[in-house]
Amino acid sequence: xxxxxxxxxxxxxxxxxxxxxxxxxxxxxxxxxxxxxxxxxxxxxxxxxxxxxxxxxxxxxxxxxxxxxxxxxxxxxxxxxxxxxxxxxxxxxxxxxxxxxxxxxx
Numbered sequence: 506x507x508x509x510x511x512x513x514x515x516x517x518x519x520x521x522x523x524x525x526x527x528x529x530x531x532x533x534x535x536x537x538x539x540x541x542x543x544x545x546x547x548x549x550x551x552x553x554x555x556x557x558x559x560x561x562x563x564x565x566x567x568x569x570x571x572x573x574x575x576x577x578x579x580x581x582x583x584x585x586x587x588x589x590x591x592x593x594x595x596x597x598x599x600x601x602x603x604x605x606x607x608x609x610x611x
Contacts, residue, residue: 536563572600
């Protein structure tokens with residue numbers, strides 16, 4: 506991952522994080538290949554920001570605690586430099602339910 510890609514991602518989420526404080530768990534990642542998101546705190550909302558590097562086509566492996574519609578993992582944007590945003594909230598089943606996804610927020 507290039508330094509400019511890292512800085513770009515940090516700038517995009519810094520304003521959101523400053524407003525949220527400790528109320529949510531935030532994961533930021535810049536993909537150059539495949540990444541895995543482990544089990545976060547299940548008692549608070551989780552925001553995941555994914556910056557796509559290179560030519561796209563990277564993947565994220567989601568921990569089983571992330572509950573998505575139909576059990577199908579979100580497909581990431583293929584555009585280099587795109588930022589995909591996923592918001593999960595604690596669900597009744599002891600999992601985190603996906604409530605919002607924004608693709609290619611570049």
